[in-house]
Structure formats: structure tokens, C-alpha cells
Amino acid sequence: MSALTFTLKYKPAQRVDLSPLVCHQLADLSLADIGAILLQSGKLKLRVDELFTIEGSDTQDIVINNSTDNLDFIGKELDGGRISVNGDAGAYLAFGLKSGEIKVSGNVGLYAACEMKKGYLEVSGNAGDFLGAALPGNKMGMKGGTILVKGNVGERAGDHMRRGNILIEGNAGDYCGSRMTAGTIAVMGRTGRYLGYAMRRGTLLLWNQPTLSASFNDCGAHTLAFLPILFASFKSLNSRFADASIAFNRVQRYAGDMSEMGRGEVLVKL
Amino acid sequence: MIINGVSIDATFAEAFPMKATRAIITAQNEKWAMISAQAMTGFATSVIACGCEGAIERVLDPSETPDGRPGVAIMIFAMGGKGLAKQLETRAGQCVLTSPTSALFSGIDGGIRIPLGKNLRYFGDGFQVSKQISGKRYWRIPVMDGEFLTEATTGQVDAIGGGNFLVLAESQPQALAACEAAIEEMRKIPNVIMPFPGGVVRSGSKVGSKYKTLGASTNDAFCPTLKGMTKTDLSPEIESVMEIVIDGLTKEDIDKAMRVGIQAVCDLGAKNGIKRISAGNYGGKLGPFHFHLQEIMA
Numbered sequence: 001m002s003a004l005t006f007t008l009k010y011k012p013a014q015r016v017d018l019s020p021l022v023c024h025q026l027a028d029l030s031l032a033d034i035g036a037i038l039l040q041s042g043k044l045k046l047r048v049d050e051l052f053t054i055e056g057s058d059t060q061d062i063v064i065n066n067s068t069d070n071l072d073f074i075g076k077e078l079d080g081g082r083i084s085v086n087g088d089a090g091a092y093l094a095f096g097l098k099s100g101e102i103k104v105s106g107n108v109g110l111y112a113a114c115e116m117k118k119g120y121l122e123v124s125g126n127a128g129d130f131l132g133a134a135l136p137g138n139k140m141g142m143k144g145g146t147i148l149v150k151g152n153v154g155e156r157a158g159d160h161m162r163r164g165n166i167l168i169e170g171n172a173g174d175y176c177g178s179r180m181t182a183g184t185i186a187v188m189g190r191t192g193r194y195l196g197y198a199m200r201r202g203t204l205l206l207w208n209q210p211t212l213s214a215s216f217n218d219c220g221a222h223t224l225a226f227l228p229i230l231f232a233s234f235k236s237l238n239s240r241f242a243d244a245s246i247a248f249n250r251v252q253r254y255a256g257d258m259s260e261m262g263r264g265e266v267l268v269k270l
Numbered sequence: 271m272i273i274n275g276v277s278i279d280a281t282f283a284e285a286f287p288m289k290a291t292r293a294i295i296t297a298q299n300e301k302w303a304m305i306s307a308q309a310m311t312g313f314a315t316s317v318i319a320c321g322c323e324g325a326i327e328r329v330l331d332p333s334e335t336p337d338g339r340p341g342v343a344i345m346i347f348a349m350g351g352k353g354l355a356k357q358l359e360t361r362a363g364q365c366v367l368t369s370p371t372s373a374l375f376s377g378i379d380g381g382i383r384i385p386l387g388k389n390l391r392y393f394g395d396g397f398q399v400s401k402q403i404s405g406k407r408y409w410r411i412p413v414m415d416g417e418f419l420t421e422a423t424t425g426q427v428d429a430i431g432g433g434n435f436l437v438l439a440e441s442q443p444q445a446l447a448a449c450e451a452a453i454e455e456m457r458k459i460p461n462v463i464m465p466f467p468g469g470v471v472r473s474g475s476k477v478g479s480k481y482k483t484l485g486a487s488t489n490d491a492f493c494p495t496l497k498g499m500t501k502t503d504l505s506p507e508i509e510s511v512m513e514i515v516i517d518g519l520t521k522e523d524i525d526k527a528m529r530v531g532i533q534a535v536c537d538l539g540a541k542n543g544i545k546r547i548s549a550g551n552y553g554g555k556l557g558p559f560h561f562h563l564q565e566i567m568a
Contacts, residue, residue: 144402163402182400201399225373225419226401226410228338233404265399 003084004034004059006052008066014042015090016051018064019073023081023100026059069109075102078119091128094121097145107151111135116164118145122238129154129173132166142166142183148239155192158185161202167234167241177204180264184230188240199257199264205230206268207246216256221270223250271564275540276547278532278563283434284551285559288317288347289354290429290519292327292377293386295366296341300329306369307342310361314346315466316515318475318486322348322357323431323517325463336375337419343377345463347431347517354426355384362420363390370415376406378425387411387420430559433516433524436474436492436548437535442510444543446470449512451538452531462518462527474513477552489550508545521559529566536567 006021017040026034035049048054056063060081064074067087074090075083079098088106097116107125113132127149132142133156141160152170158177166185174192177185180202191210205227231247240246251267271278295310297303307326314324324346335341346361348354366374367390374387391398391409399410407422437452439445453469456462464470479487490496491503492511504511514531518524538544549563 184401203399203401222416224410224417225337225339226403226408226417229336229408229419230401230403232336232338263397263399 001058001061002056003061003063004054004056005063005065006048006054008052008064008068008071008087010051011068012041012046012051012070014044015070015072016041016046017073018071019076019095021048021062021064022075022078023060023062023083024079026062029059031057067104067106069107072109075100078102088125093123094119097121110154113142113145113147115140116142116145116147118143120145121147123147123149123151126151126170127153127157129156130159131157132161132164133157133159140181146237148237148241150239152189158183158202161185167237167239169240177202177264180204186241188246196257196264196266198260200261201263203264204266205251206266209268210266212254212266213257215259216254216266217258219253219255219265221250221252224253224267225249227251227267271567273533273536273567274538276536276544278536278567279546279548280562280564281549282551282554282563283432283528283549283561284554284557285430285432285434285524285561286349286557287559288323288349288429288431288517289351289426290345290347290517291354291358291381291384291424291426292343292345293358293362293366293424294330294335294341294343294375294377295369296330296335296337296339296373296375297369298339298371300340300342302369302371303340303342304329306366306372307344309365309369311344311346311465312365314357314361315471317347317349317431321353322346323463323465324357324361325465325469327460327463328457336421337373339373345377345461345517347429347463347465351382351384351426358424359385359389362386363393367393367411367413367418367420373419374421376421376424378427381425381427383423384426386422386424388422390418390420391422427519429517429519430521430524431517432557433518433528433559433561434513434550435528435532435563436511436513436546436550437544438492438504438508438511438546438548440507440509440543440545444538445510445512448535448538448542448544449514451534452514455530455534456514456516456527459523459527459530461520461523462516464514464516464527466513466515469514471513471515472511474511474550477556492548503548505545513550521561524559524561525566528561528563532563532567 038045069088072090085104091109110128134141155173171189178197180199186205227249234241254266311324327343330341394411474489475486
């Protein structure tokens, strides 16, 4: 069986909600049924076959070709299966992802992996603000799984994050790890201002010395036993994080945010 | 059956169902991993009075341990799951948490999950940190030498305890030398432990006693000094008997350990004073697992 492939015919004028095109919702549908699904685009409802050329039959392996940055909610609440996006993705990519794998070859918009529960998201380009965060007003962001971004991420990455890993090969914007409750965010590049703002628990693992707020206290240099295990868990990833030569276990430990619970930590490679 | 002049009795060892677990202790170097492992498996020779039976299974190469440091695998056996969990937790808390540079990991992935460091985390007094990595939960507990890293749980599996064989020799040094040779070979077999001191027990017991308060007492039929006083099972030339007790995860594991152990004893043979191999049982009425010596050595 070849992958069920949606090739975008033209860039739609309005943003399009692609949330119906997820593996578990297409499982028992014929190509004709899939083509007849209506997608919300502004005030309009567009048929899938009006927007996409549809090929292939494996509903558990979806490919979206020619994807653009106004295709929102790709892989919303995906519960098993795989989605590959060739091109960019809009906002709310992998929203509430439950299980399965989503890979994007380009850049992704705001709120990628927002309130993700489990599974794996890989972005080869950059990600917008609020990566792995909670919806405005909600208290729990990402609750599990792994996000890998090979480029840079915007502001508030991991806002209200509860569990899981966010791995960033590039730079992170301001407020990275803000209001984190737990989990791990690793940033190989540089981080912006207000790192870990109001974080309660969790780990920010950095390759470069950040500019820290006064509410983070230096706990000294340490060799931490859990780091080799953490790095070993990245071995299977298609990423620089899988390279054994980048692993380390010697860090400077900063505790914070002391203006909040203060059980979080910023670990900086020594 | 006679192997190299050593007579193999037509009898069997009688063993019982137990619950078992394995833990991996790592440290800065093998010396400190071993110290911690020895402490954790100390006073764990017999469930009769120790609450569990435990021993070091083997030394692990750094490439085999979760954190890439030198390590030691230990196994603990108990009659029930509750007792096993209690012993494991108490020993982990007093012997591994306290041991410099140590870390503690699960040695069995499947089975029923029982607490390893799950409750030890409270020692961290709120400063402990949880990390979930590849589906496993770890606890980082701040201690005075840095951080104690422990996996939250380990696996409890069904197992067998009480496999055994007796070495009957013409002298005490010869019996001990034969047992040492056996233990050296048996320690190469995975999934088994020999919980007695050095793997060898010199005070094999029988069920019951003339004293009402005791459930077990010396196995007088195999005591060489009582040859003329009791219904002995020893011929005149036997001057010393020693026993090796084996706990293992499966019957096959114990079979294998008994085979290599008895073979090592027989390799020394009659010329080194080894006369007979026998085994302890209760007439086959108590334990569901029977290890027939002659079948094992066939």
C-alpha cells in the first residue's frame, strides 16, 4: 500500500482547517469519501478534492505535498499513524497529538504541538511562538512525547509544559520554558530573555550560557548521572541530538524561578 | 551413576515457588558498586530468618549499565511479593542510597512493577526531581555527595528457590575446595544466585526439631560427627558435607547451574576426596519443583 498523498493544487486565499485529515478518522473511508470531506476555510467549506489531488490508499501513512503556512491544525489529536508534511505548516500543527508521528520538512506556525499528549513531532525548519504550550487560559501545555525542531523556535516555547521533551537544535526566543511545570527543554543554540520565567519545576538544558533573571540562583558545577541516560534516549533520532559527541554530564546548575516554586533548573554545559 | 569416581545419588532436590527481582547498582568504579551490592545482599542467606535470599548475580561492564558506569547486578528472592517489595525497598534505602556515588536501576523490564526508588524519593524532602526518560521514571534525590539517581520501579517475576546439591568428601578442605570450584562455574550462569556465604552452606537443615519452638534443625543424617549416634546417611569415609543452594528465575536456569556445579565437583573427582553428590528434599511432598540429579547429569 502506498501512502495516502494529498497534493495541494493551489494556495488557498484563506486559512484552512485540516483537522479532519488525520489517520484515525480516515481509517475506513474510500478515496471518494475522503475527497468529499469538507474543510473549513474562512466562511467557506471546501471539499478535500477541490483543494488537493488525492493518491494512494494507506490511511495510516499520510503525506501532504506542497503544504503552505496557511494550512492549520494538521494532525490535530492524531491517535496513531504517521503524517509527513512536505513544505510549511500553519498554526496548531499536532494540536493535542495523542500518539503517532508527524514530520514537517519546512517551517511551522504558532502553537505547534500545543497541549500535545504523546507521540513525536519533527520540524526540519523553524517553529513559531508557543511551541508545545497551552492554549491561552489553559494551565497545562505539552504533557508527553518528544518535539524535535532542527531550526529556531519563537517565543514562549514550552509555556506551561507539563512533561516530555522539546529538543531545539537552533535558537529559542524570549520566555523559553516560561511557567513550566515539568519536562525537559534542550536548546543547542542561544536562548532569549526571561528564560524559564515563572517556571515551577522542569529542566532547561543549554549548550550556551544564557542571560538569567535575578530570580535564578547558582547551585554550582556538577556531574549529573541522569544526563547520559537522557542523551542515550535521543540516539534513535534523526538529529544532532543523537550524536554521542554532543553529550555531556558536567553542568552549571541554576535553580529557579525563585519568584515561583523554584524547583526548576537551568543546566548549562561546562 | 558414577562420574570420575564420584557417585551421583538417585535422588532429587526439592524447590519452591518464590518471587524474585533484579536491580543494577552502578558507581564511580567497580569497587564502590561492589561495596554497595555486598551491603544490599548482606544478611540475605535464607528466608527462614532473613526475610529474603539475595546475592550478587554478576559484575556488569560499563557498556551493559544504563548510565555507562561500572555496575553489579543483584537478585533478591522472597516467598511473596509483599515481602520482596519490603526487603527491596529497605535494603535499597539503607545500603545503596547511602553508598557513595551509587545509582540504582531496574534489572527486569517486564513483570509486576514494584517500588525501587519510588518511595526513597521522599528522602529528598521536596528537593527531589523526577525525570521520565524513554517511558521509565527516574528520581534524582539530592544527597551530600551530589545526586542519587534511581529508577522508580523494577520488575517482580515468578521464580524458584531451594535448588541444591550436597558435596560429600573425605575431608573438610576437600569438600570446600570442591564447592569453591563449583561456585566459580555456577556464577557464570545468568539468572541464578547462590545466597549463602561464598555460595556454600555447611549447616544444611531438616524440617522440625526436638525443640517445639524451632521449625528447622541440623540435618543430623548428614552430620559426620553423628555417624554412630543417629540414622546416618553417610558412609564411614565421609568426614565433611557441604551444600550449595540455588535460587533461579526458571527451572531451566537452576538445571543449568546445578549441571555445571556438579560437573566442576566431579572434575576434581575421587582422587581429590570427593565421594558422593546428593541432594536435600522433603520426600517430594512440599515443593513442586524436583531436580533429579541423575537426570540433570545424564
